[in-house]
Amino acid sequence: MTGWLGGLEERARTVLPAPVAEYVAQGARESLTTAAAVGAWREHRFLPHVLRDVTDVDPGVELLGRRSELPWGVAPTTLQRAVHPEGELAMARATHAAGGLVVVSSNAGTPFAEIGETGARWWLQAYLPADRTLAEPMLARARDAGAEAVVLTVDTPVVATKYAAGESVWATVDPGLVRVNFGPDHEGRPGADKATDLGPHDLDWLRETAGLPVVVKGVLRPDDARRCVEAGAAAVWVSNHGGRQLDRAATTAHALPAVAAEVGADAEVYVDGGLRTGLDVLTALALGADAAFLGRPPLWALAEGETGVARLHAELLEETVEALRLAGCRTVADTRGLLATPPVPGA
Amino acid sequence: MTGWLGGLEERARTVLPAPVAEYVAQGARESLTTAAAVGAWREHRFLPHVLRDVTDVDPGVELLGRRSELPWGVAPTTLQRAVHPEGELAMARATHAAGGLVVVSSNAGTPFAEIGETGARWWLQAYLPADRTLAEPMLARARDAGAEAVVLTVDTPVVATKYAAGESVWATVDPGLVRVNFGPDHEGRPGADKATDLGPHDLDWLRETAGLPVVVKGVLRPDDARRCVEAGAAAVWVSNHGGRQLDRAATTAHALPAVAAEVGADAEVYVDGGLRTGLDVLTALALGADAAFLGRPPLWALAEGETGVARLHAELLEETVEALRLAGCRTVADTRGLLATPPVPGA
Amino acid sequence: MTGWLGGLEERARTVLPAPVAEYVAQGARESLTTAAAVGAWREHRFLPHVLRDVTDVDPGVELLGRRSELPWGVAPTTLQRAVHPEGELAMARATHAAGGLVVVSSNAGTPFAEIGETGARWWLQAYLPADRTLAEPMLARARDAGAEAVVLTVDTPVVATKYAAGESVWATVDPGLVRVNFGPDHEGRPGADKATDLGPHDLDWLRETAGLPVVVKGVLRPDDARRCVEAGAAAVWVSNHGGRQLDRAATTAHALPAVAAEVGADAEVYVDGGLRTGLDVLTALALGADAAFLGRPPLWALAEGETGVARLHAELLEETVEALRLAGCRTVADTRGLLATPPVPGA
Amino acid sequence: MTGWLGGLEERARTVLPAPVAEYVAQGARESLTTAAAVGAWREHRFLPHVLRDVTDVDPGVELLGRRSELPWGVAPTTLQRAVHPEGELAMARATHAAGGLVVVSSNAGTPFAEIGETGARWWLQAYLPADRTLAEPMLARARDAGAEAVVLTVDTPVVATKYAAGESVWATVDPGLVRVNFGPDHEGRPGADKATDLGPHDLDWLRETAGLPVVVKGVLRPDDARRCVEAGAAAVWVSNHGGRQLDRAATTAHALPAVAAEVGADAEVYVDGGLRTGLDVLTALALGADAAFLGRPPLWALAEGETGVARLHAELLEETVEALRLAGCRTVADTRGLLATPPVPGA
Numbered sequence A, B, C, D: 001m002t003g004w005l006g007g008l009e010e011r012a013r014t015v016l017p018a019p020v021a022e023y024v025a026q027g028a029r030e031s032l033t034t035a036a037a038v039g040a041w042r043e044h045r046f047l048p049h050v051l052r053d054v055t056d057v058d059p060g061v062e063l064l065g066r067r068s069e070l071p072w073g074v075a076p077t078t079l080q081r082a083v084h085p086e087g088e089l090a091m092a093r094a095t096h097a098a099g100g101l102v103v104v105s106s107n108a109g110t111p112f113a114e115i116g117e118t119g120a121r122w123w124l125q126a127y128l129p130a131d132r133t134l135a136e137p138m139l140a141r142a143r144d145a146g147a148e149a150v151v152l153t154v155d156t157p158v159v160a161t162k163y164a165a166g167e168s169v170w171a172t173v174d175p176g177l178v179r180v181n182f183g184p185d186h187e188g189r190p191g192a193d194k195a196t197d198l199g200p201h202d203l204d205w206l207r208e209t210a211g212l213p214v215v216v217k218g219v220l221r222p223d224d225a226r227r228c229v230e231a232g233a234a235a236v237w238v239s240n241h242g243g244r245q246l247d248r249a250a251t252t253a254h255a256l257p258a259v260a261a262e263v264g265a266d267a268e269v270y271v272d273g274g275l276r277t278g279l280d281v282l283t284a285l286a287l288g289a290d291a292a293f294l295g296r297p298p299l300w301a302l303a304e305g306e307t308g309v310a311r312l313h314a315e316l317l318e319e320t321v322e323a324l325r326l327a328g329c330r331t332v333a334d335t336r337g338l339l340a341t342p343p344v345p346g347a
């Protein structure tokens, strides 16, 4: 028995077309990194505080200067409209209602303007093309539609090979559900491919071009985190892309502490990958994250529509607040130092 | 083949109604902490002493100034009368006959006065309500009935969520089997809920109000243990509530040594959680506990009535004495330094 | 496929009466220590030397001043005559023919004089009774029959509880197969029980009474090893009695290095427990043992009679010599430093 | 789903005669070292670099002064002609076409001259006989046929025992498929057996006699690596012979870093054993190898003929280049420092 959250993926699999379910689940190559992600959080053990007043508990966080009621956000994911017709809109509405934040993939199947009209707080996730100028229209559209930050994904100079079980989602899905925020002729143009030569200078260019703070997504090393912060990043997002890029990349649970130690005083630090429960979120916060992000769980919840996403946030919040109380923490800041070391492998 | 003790839970399951058996077994959320408890003791390995005179072996301990023939006591558990009609009385009688000590839950289904009449040595376990004064009648009743100490459980500002398999025990059990030591109108009164704002000052209040030494149950951190001792606790009880409160709390086998190192010289240190055999008890003592407490095993034994509990103590004692001899220890004090480090995971 | 040695236990089980097979296999209580013994050697990994002349390889060792062609001996075991009618005699003959040494249990079912007549090199294993003088006739008989040393087993102040599967061997076995080297009225006499008050002074007494060097069997701690050497022990034998005494005692593979480091320069150090292959023997030597001892394997081999024991020694020797060559070691002394650290759990 | 590479062994097993498949797969004794080899690479986790220009990636390496397009070579294996009639020739041609290097076993079933005629780059692997002069004709033939180096295998003073499942390959295979580069009367001559007295001086002799640089294959210890380099070795090859010699030898993944640290600045360092994927190769390079070698995978691929070997190189190269890009490495030199420590056992 594991409650509503515990049944999320299984229920989604009964609803989603097999290629879509497989697309959501898959990792790169042998999926070792994807397979290890969930367990890496579960290996950590708490040393709860007692005899502390936990009558009022505040799970909220400040993200780039604005409060989020949730200590997590929705990570950017492609093909939300293949998961549910209302796609990004349902995701944005339900998350906004919960006081949270969505990051919208540049591959989104919903026009940015429509997302903006929901009133939701959102950030744009972007890949930069070889010819940077080709990204300018999309960035302008996002800013005009109210995006408050741009998240540059840096772990994808090329898209990693997946060994798909069964038919590929790309063979079955309506092309109109992807990348609707580019001009119609974008794909074919020279220089439209993902850039393979991203460097720290691109952060500068992006911040100025988009006129928005820049978050760097896909960092696993402290030295890279430092380079990002020196190049003006407002936040560093520890991620291995859900195990969908370099297989055998370290788990984010393993990589997070060193990154937080290196730049946590100078920039915000986020983390995603394998977070499934309130206890996972508590662990991520305790390991130094300012916020967590969730990729697959909101997709699975979205298979149940806007109410699914709403319930996801509600259940997670209830679990997180209970966990904070039982851990003797009133705020996210109180969670530092909560973990027994070392983690317990296989636990 | 594992002897009478090894078959305890299985035999109880054949006797107990399913909701009661499930209630006894359950842990919070995914039960990771409950599941890890037993194994955490079994991972430890002994380096026995040889060429020592073990003709006379004394397994007894001094607990708050009075001798216990057993180096363990019975931890407080709710619903003993749902396990067996004689409930707390059978538990008290059998334990007393063995020279031991029971801790009676404030949720007990037996009036304290009746427990006192058995002549057994007992301590009261208490939760404090939001309005502390509401606890006064119960504390007075307990002291009048001979309770020698009060054990304040501090790991339960809220009751953790459990994912029960099947029907909940609360839907099936006679309400008259719980919390009979409160006035009839207690539950509904404002301020009767568990306090969420316990602090060290409550120890003072409790010691004075109850006129009894205070033991703090549910401590996992050395810093909290120190705070308790500074606030006047006579003993610190390392416990994660049998895994029934914060899931993924550290095992007590893991937490005990640091707590014992921090306060062992200034207060007594107890431990519970997953102790099932004489070798587990020996391990707990070797890790620095002054005594162990048992929660589920006495409940399972109680399913066989008073004689079940009697046999539990007898078998454990025989096993503990044999283990002390084979380990070259004459007394509990001799057990310190008995363990090979580090423990062997999964062994 | 694992060769003749690998099938030893399985073949013996097809020949031996179930209670005898169970008696040989069993460990104390839950048998955790017995179960871990074999794997503890297999976890070690070699860093073989290369470009060394291994044309001539000498696996032999000097034990208490006399050469053994084998770097192992036969550990003392009770009930050899229940395993095979020729019992200790077959064991002694086959081992002697291989250039090795047997240690004969004081519980042996064969008169010492007959063992002496085989011409085999042998040591007596003794338990001391509460009244030490009762041991004198047995010690005298052993010395007269040519025992070259006496091995005092110190891990058995009481015999540990076993949870036997099926009928106990003691209910089925002919009493004439045990303890024939005591007077007929020995058992019943006051003071004939195993001593529970052994101390270092007993080593002195034993050496003088027996007129033989004393080996102390059952040591797992460096401090105890030092006490033994200071009390005049010629050798210290690291053993947990094959897991048949204190369950959860550390494996001997784990305990050996610290003991060898503590007393290896001042006394001989032996080890037994779970050694099954030539690679295990090589590991024990590399960890600091001057010789290994085997308990169960010679019993299983004895189920095939004297030729079984002969083949055991031959196969092990062939494997050990091959292993020495492949490891670039010409002698046992060369094996120190051969192991990669740390061992690989579960490998 | 694991792609073409992942199915390599399974497909080969459907094609090869059972004794040949078994011969390729087998390890010495209980095969613990063979069994651990593959997993030892998979336990390592990457900390990829980001924001680096990976437009142009060069997986090539310089081996003994000449460029190889592949950062791996084909390790020497006996019985290639039993795997496929074209044996060494198919292996050489396909590898040469991919820009790589083959090492030819001195047991090869194909005359060196024919191998030379393919135009492939190749090195000779040699065992030295007891009478060194008997090796001279073979060495001369190899040099005449264009061998560019001689690889002395030093882990085989004797051939280790294998417990073959089923019929031995030697009972079924045409003797004409082995050792065709020796004179017809070589085998029977005194001194033709493998030398058991190899020493550092043999490297000198070999370099002068063969007139070629000498690579030492089968080194696991830093001290031995240093001795080899001091004796003039141009490269040290970390290998445990695929687990076919000393069972329980350390994995090469474990042994490599210390060897590379000891001699990496003074000689080339290679490694083989259990490398199966591009990510394994990346790990080996990151751990300090200048190149990897593959034993069984090219044999399994050879079961599909020359095109099988060609595809092996192509798939591995594609995977390695993708991995380099995703890891933010432009060259093999960039891979140092890429690994998270410590490795994750069992991952």
Ligand SMILES: Cc1cc2nc3c(=O)[nH]c(=O)nc-3n(C[C@H](O)[C@H](O)[C@H](O)COP(=O)(O)O)c2cc1C
Pocket (backbone or CB within 6 Å): A023, A024, A025, A037, A075, A076, A077, A078, A105, A106, A107, A125, A153, A217, A239, A240, A241, A242, A243, A244, A272, A273, A274, A275, A293, A294, A295, A296, A297
């Ligand atoms: C189906 C799917 C699509 C994704 N698409 C994108 C994307 O378009 N852009 C991006 O930066 N990350 C993408 N990601 C990665 C997520 O943003 C996030 O890093 C990852 O899913 C976190 O791991 P989790 O799924 O275990 O929570 C995708 C992940 C999934 C599962």
Ligand SMILES: Cc1cc2nc3c(=O)[nH]c(=O)nc-3n(C[C@H](O)[C@H](O)[C@H](O)COP(=O)(O)O)c2cc1C
Pocket (backbone or CB within 6 Å): B023, B024, B025, B037, B075, B076, B077, B078, B105, B106, B107, B125, B153, B217, B239, B240, B241, B242, B243, B244, B272, B273, B274, B275, B293, B294, B295, B296, B297
């Ligand atoms: C069925 C059950 C009821 C419990 N009720 C209480 C209680 O009323 N008060 C309390 O402080 N602890 C309670 N506990 C926790 C125990 O006192 C103890 O901490 C725990 O059971 C020890 O772990 P063990 O069951 O593995 O021995 C309960 C435990 C169980 C299993």
Ligand SMILES: Cc1cc2nc3c(=O)[nH]c(=O)nc-3n(C[C@H](O)[C@H](O)[C@H](O)COP(=O)(O)O)c2cc1C
Pocket (backbone or CB within 6 Å): C023, C024, C025, C037, C075, C076, C077, C078, C105, C106, C107, C125, C153, C217, C239, C240, C241, C242, C243, C244, C272, C273, C274, C275, C293, C294, C295, C296, C297
């Ligand atoms: C069947 C059996 C009987 C034994 N009897 C004795 C004994 O009489 N005296 C003694 O000192 N040890 C005795 N031992 C312990 C052995 O001497 C030895 O310590 C142990 O068997 C070593 O472990 P192994 O069986 O894994 O090799 C016995 C062990 C077995 C298995």
Ligand SMILES: Cc1cc2nc3c(=O)[nH]c(=O)nc-3n(C[C@H](O)[C@H](O)[C@H](O)COP(=O)(O)O)c2cc1C
Pocket (backbone or CB within 6 Å): D023, D024, D025, D037, D075, D076, D077, D078, D105, D106, D107, D125, D153, D217, D239, D240, D241, D242, D243, D244, D272, D273, D274, D275, D293, D294, D295, D296, D297
């Ligand atoms: C079937 C087979 C035959 C081999 N024959 C030789 C040989 O003749 N000479 C040699 O030095 N190594 C030989 N080896 C060892 C390989 O060169 C190499 O060290 C090993 O196979 C690497 O491990 P891998 O198979 O896991 O890649 C052989 C290995 C195998 C599997």
